[in-house]
Amino acid sequence: MLQKQSILIAGGGSTFTPEIVLLLLERQADLPLKELKLYDNDAKRQAIVGEACALLVKERAPEVMFSYTTDPKEAFSNIDFVMAHIRVGKYAMREQDEKIPLKHGVVGQETCGPGGIAYGMRSIGGVVELIKYMEQYSPNAWMLNYSNPAAIVAEATRRLCPTSKVINICDMPIGIEENFAAILGLPSRKELDIRYYGLNHFGWWTSIRDQEGKDLMPEIQEYTKKHGYLSPQLASDPHLDASWRETFEMVKDVATLDPTTLPNTYLKYYFYPDRVVAHSNPHHTRANEVMEGREKRVFDECQRLVAQGHAKDTHFEIGAHASYIIDLARAIAYNTKERMLLIVENRGNISNFTWDAMVEIPCLLGANGYEPLHVGAIPTFQKGLMEQQVAVEKLTVDAWIEGSYLKLWQAITMSKTVPSADVAKAILDDLITANKEYWPALK
Template sequence: MKKQNLVVVGGGSTYTIGMIMSLIAEKEQFPLKSITFYDTDAARQERIAKASEIILREKYPELESFSYTTDKAEALTNADFVFVQIRTGGLAMREKDEQIPLKYDSVGQETCGPGGMAYGLRSIGDMIELVNDLRSFSPEAWILNYTNPAAIVAEALRREFPDDKKLLNICDMPAAIMVSYAGILGKEVFDLVPEYFGLNHFGWFTKIYDKEGNDHTDTIKRAITEDGFIPEDAEIANDPSWIKTFKQVERMVTDFPEYLPNTYLQYYLYPSEMVTKEDPENTRARQVINGRQQRVHDLADQIIADDSTANVELEVDIHGRYMIRVAASMAYNNGDIFIVMVENNGTIASLPDDAMVEVPAMITNRGPKPFTVGHISTFYKGLIEGQLAYEKLVVDAYFENSYEKALQALTLNRTVVDAPVARQILDDLIEANKDYWPDLYHQSKKLVTQ
């Protein structure tokens, strides 16, 4: 089995140590020759990298090489696989993404609604530049992209790189939900086989089988509505915000019992209710800064100070395991089935061929081979078409530098709907993002003066 050269872009991420633990746990399925971290923030990366180096020394001694750098050419040359997890603007901009919509009684969330648009318009340019650089330094590398908001990023990359067959956008949220399904059933998450359709952060499980073909869907629905639903993945199990989010699944299954929802649908189905639960002074971004980020940095500091992992508790999480299992199936043509984002091309019959949909696919060394979903009913089709139009308009706004398209996008989004409110939010987001967004900033000023 060939050993792979792996690059982690966004090496300073708070998810990276969990990724390293996952690589160690999965090293028999995805053996590595080298790991390289790349990040534009040297100080942020160094802390995580030094801790990772100690972890790898203790738990992955057969790894031939570990390095970290801010030099793009050094990092990206001769890569076999590249895992991308970048956040343009960092958590500081995420906090603005969440606070600004809340001023206008609209959902403040990092990937949904106005916050998702803001984050997406920041992410697109950096992702296009990164893919171009990667193809210059490692033309044949597999690129697995976790960068959010994945739906908007995937649509932009589809347009910019229509012929790149080794670029795959994925999200671990369906897998994180399935970890809780597995807990209900007393099974391991990778023993479950899902049927699923939708867009990223906007989809539904229609069936959950095990590998023997037994259907557990009704058992899961009954357990959720009778016993409740809790997050069980190590990264989110003790997070109060995620506990509330999983609790909301019980409400969604009661109101719309046909399918099992992605947790993010709470923002679109109950937007007014979600607004009332948020505190602009303690948004999810602030909770992450004071919570996961502080916890991970303290963990890294402890490992570095001790030059050992003896005094810390390290856990494997689904964020890393999912990415690695997908990569392994690509590398060794395993044909495993995972939920990923692909160009529709008839997979969901009711949607345009060029939609970037999220569906189960067999993962091979020739890329993903999606399973046909067929037609979907009016309620789900209507919801998806509206969200898809929003996503495409956001990407239009980026490529066309169009204030009008951005306004249309926010007006369509179920978390906003009201056009005057959409304009107020958009103008505030433009001001906040003037160092990141395309020329919407100048165009909006021009519209005011005309």
């Protein structure tokens, strides 16, 4: 019999929390639960989500202890895993991350370019705080961190918490792999044997095979030339926001830069920033789509369930985001040695790339953590792009640690999405004003 686990979801007021809770309850045969807690520093948001999740747990698994709290000691005591997905500044600050760069004619995106740098400067302190709480109250626990921007957060945890039991992950490649499976007519991405390398939101698939070893790349590449990554299922999804539909379709152009691989969708912001800006509405960005769409749907559903007093007819949807985090916890809890994409220190696994860069590569995962799989040398095109982007991430963390205006100006200037140092400085000065409550003071 598998040992039961005690799990804390940090960022309990997130719109993703109900689907994670639902899937945890559905997959107790794989990851049995003893206790499930939610933690957030926003009591109002968490209460809305927490009360709805309390109904889910009571109806589906009443033997599981459930609670939600804003008290770190109560939250982080006696747990096995922290599943962390926090957003410091919430969607109001995401809106600034997107709209300030666009005002200057630059890509406005929450994890790429100046917006991602701004978000990273807010996220570092919040994630490090969670790690310290975990180590104080449950020193044997693992943190599964998928707080964005994952690349900058991973670099910060590498430097600020080098001995901590933290695994940095991203669900975006997993979502894309589910699209691959759908394109191929397969039931799940777990039918695929993949090879991938890069940085977070900045990588390439080099091999996709089925379990018998058949090469599936040509079929996906041929589909991509016509449709991008917009699978038939996604194309008919009424909840797919317009910005994501455009992103999946635009892969057909991104992929032309290297026809031998398949790219991460986010590379469009680096390869075609002028086109992205031209198609962006500086007054209504992805943040507004989320607030009007997912944010409203999830909170309305939470309030509906609480008002009726039961969750038997819930409309919450479960996505790849939730599935991946549970697979990860299960691999550690029961030493399954599952192969997963993680964000880890390179240490020669990409043999011709920066030793201490945080790269996203396949790893074997078990009770003692992860074992990265060797990638080997990568082509000049990808290597050059990645070196530039790694420098952006490292300079951003330098700026946070040192309180350095210059380092942050350098980081924004170096981003491939920014045309000049003058534009970088103008964006930075506006971001400093917007983030005065969240960033360390810069000098």
